[in-house]
Amino acid sequence: MRSIGARSQDGTTVAEFLLDRLDAMGVDAVFGIPGGNISAFIQALRGHPRIRFVIASHEGGAAFMADGYARSTGKLGVCLVTAGPGALNALTGVASAHRDQVPLLVVGGQVPTDRFGLGAIQDSSDLGVNTAAMYSHVTGYSTGVSDPGSFPRVLTQAINVATGPRPCAAYLAVPADLARRPVGNETEKVSAAPRRPTVELDPREARRVIRTLSQARRPLIFLGGGAREALRSGHSSFRRLVHTLGVPVATSLRGKGVFPESDDLSLGVLGMAGAERAASYAAAGIDALVVIGSGLGEWATRGYDRAFTGASTYFHVDLDPSVFGRFLEGGDHLHVDAEVFLRALYRELPRSGGAARAVPAAARRPPYGPVPAAGGPGVSPAAVMLALNDLLTGEEDLYVDMGNCTAWATHYLIVDPPTRIFYPCGLSSMGWSCGAVVGGRIGTAERAAIALLGDGSFLMNGNEVRTAAKNRVGAVFVVLDDGYLGMVNHGEHEQSGGAFPLDDDHYGLGPVDLVQFSRALGADAHPVGDIAAFREAMRAARAAAAGRSRPQVVVVKTDHRVSPPYGERFTAVAGDA
Numbered sequence: 001m002r003s004i005g006a007r008s009q010d011g012t013t014v015a016e017f018l019l020d021r022l023d024a025m026g027v028d029a030v031f032g033i034p035g036g037n038i039s040a041f042i043q044a045l046r047g048h049p050r051i052r053f054v055i056a057s058h059e060g061g062a063a064f065m066a067d068g069y070a071r072s073t074g075k076l077g078v079c080l081v082t083a084g085p086g087a088l089n090a091l092t093g094v095a096s097a098h099r100d101q102v103p104l105l106v107v108g109g110q111v112p113t114d115r116f117g118l119g120a121i122q123d124s125s126d127l128g129v130n131t132a133a134m135y136s137h138v139t140g141y142s143t144g145v146s147d148p149g150s151f152p153r154v155l156t157q158a159i160n161v162a163t164g165p166r167p168c169a170a171y172l173a174v175p176a177d178l179a180r181r182p183v184g185n186e187t188e189k190v191s192a193a194p195r196r197p198t199v200e201l202d203p204r205e206a207r208r209v210i211r212t213l214s215q216a217r218r219p220l221i222f223l224g225g226g227a228r229e230a231l232r233s234g235h236s237s238f239r240r241l242v243h244t245l246g247v248p249v250a251t252s253l254r255g256k257g258v259f260p261e262s263d264d265l266s267l268g269v270l271g272m273a274g275a276e277r278a279a280s281y282a283a284a285g286i287d288a289l290v291v292i293g294s295g296l297g298e299w300a301t302r303g304y305d306r307a308f309t310g311a312s313t314y315f316h317v318d319l320d321p322s323v324f325g326r327f328l329e330g331g332d333h334l335h336v337d338a339e340v341f342l343r344a345l346y347r348e349l350p351r352s353g354g355a356a357r358a359v360p361a362a363a364r365r366p367p368y369g370p371v372p373a374a375g376g377p378g379v380s381p382a383a384v385m386l387a388l389n390d391l392l393t394g395e396e397d398l399y400v401d402m403g404n405c406t407a408w409a410t411h412y413l414i415v416d417p418p419t420r421i422f423y424p425c426g427l428s429s430m431g432w433s434c435g436a437v438v439g440g441r442i443g444t445a446e447r448a449a450i451a452l453l454g455d456g457s458f459l460m461n462g463n464e465v466r467t468a469a470k471n472r473v474g475a476v477f478v479v480l481d482d483g484y485l486g487m488v489n490h491g492e493h494e495q496s497g498g499a500f501p502l503d504d505d506h507y508g509l510g511p512v513d514l515v516q517f518s519r520a521l522g523a524d525a526h527p528v529g530d531i532a533a534f535r536e537a538m539r540a541a542r543a544a545a546a547g548r549s550r551p552q553v554v555v556v557k558t559d560h561r562v563s564p565p566y567g568e569r570f571t572a573v574a575g576d577a
């Protein structure tokens, strides 16, 4: 075996080729867990001058980290896992990124080719547990590498699909013997990222959209996560557009905060657990709707509630044509990039003239409903969100998990850029934030990374606090410790008309000390019993996360009886999520 860190004498190997390609793309972290069948990659990573290998506690956590890294940086997230159990453990995290259109490359190990079908340990070929077949269902590209010469081509295809117009996950299973072999001169035939010629929107089309919005009585622009980049770069132009036309703006969960929620024309989130002012504006009828970058799935449509999107005219703008006609019938389907679409609108916007319309009454309503008080021991999670609002400075990324915290954050947080908020909407997997916040902070160390999650989710994937501690990652975990699998507890209570009590032990998590758990994993832990203590703990945690590069866990005792703001759709969510 050649010495560690040294490059092969016989030309670039498959493992080295992968790292060279990632390096050229600016990817500086790979997340995973080592194993014999990926040792060639691990050895090539050892001592790599620019790419660090972050060893997670569980491959699911590694995939969540790669997801958070990709969301925070806009780069490709990369996950390196061994054959068999390594690839299988990562499956949920990869599916989660895939469903949320996060670009992710998974390189999975595979037993040496001469052992396929011989009962080899972890055989993941089509004669074993066939990981490429499994991954074909949770990625846009999945294959086993069958010869080293084809690796550059296959890798390029996988990256192009993952980072293409509809970002997604991609999986490559690489047999251990092939990973050490030279790729030969095939590399010359492989071009890097494809050019994507911009498809411009016809100016007449742009004028039609503007005319429709300005003539409508009750127009609405609805932004999904697909509008995030377009608004980041063109934030002030978008604000001028909506203020000139006087059009209220609502977002999906994924789009929360891409337009400032404190703006006069913001209605907040229109969707499950969203703002009451958005729901009432929509319920009173929308006559012109422009949807930008949203697939209008279950979260965005409050469980396919037709009342809120009964517009007579609408335009649906997306790069993914599969979303057209999925929920709304008819309308104009504009298959263009959100940024291109908006730029065309800005160009056609009349230069003079103030707001054509006063800010609608709905937009002047308070951003959230009544703030429920705690009845027993523990604080109200709503009050925690309001305190968090006061602490947001614009320098943070929030990673919100699945559970009641999803609704608390969606309903009560007011997010203004440059603060960003991310959710695992598509798969709605518990535990996502535990990895995502670590990967996010590694990718973007200059911003605070804060996970918001329940105690059940923390118990599921909180072992990644150890990964953060080991790698000196100052991520902040805010754990709502209600002692229950709260979302299910409340959902079943509602569904049963109150017959299933909130207080019995059925969904209780048992006595568990999350402060001790966090400290045992290497974090600073901050137990919190009231809102004043929460504010103090958050200040201390943020300072220590930045200054000491240590994970911080703020454990907030919450009252498990306070009902989350899922509204009338709660029972449907609880049934599915």
Ligand SMILES: Cc1ncc(C[n+]2csc(CCOP(=O)(O)OP(=O)(O)O)c2C)c(N)n1
Pocket: 402, 403, 404, 405, 428, 429, 430, 431, 453, 454, 455, 456, 457, 458, 480, 482, 484, 485, 486, 487, 488, 577
């Ligand atoms: C991996 C996974 N398993 C199960 C579920 C179903 N589920 C959704 S929320 C929830 C309870 C979450 O409990 P916790 O993290 O404590 O948050 P809480 O609702 O109590 O605030 C469960 C079991 C899920 N979404 N994902």
Ligand SMILES: [Mg+2]
Pocket: 454, 455, 456, 480, 481, 482, 483, 484, 485, 486
């Ligand atoms: Mg809980």
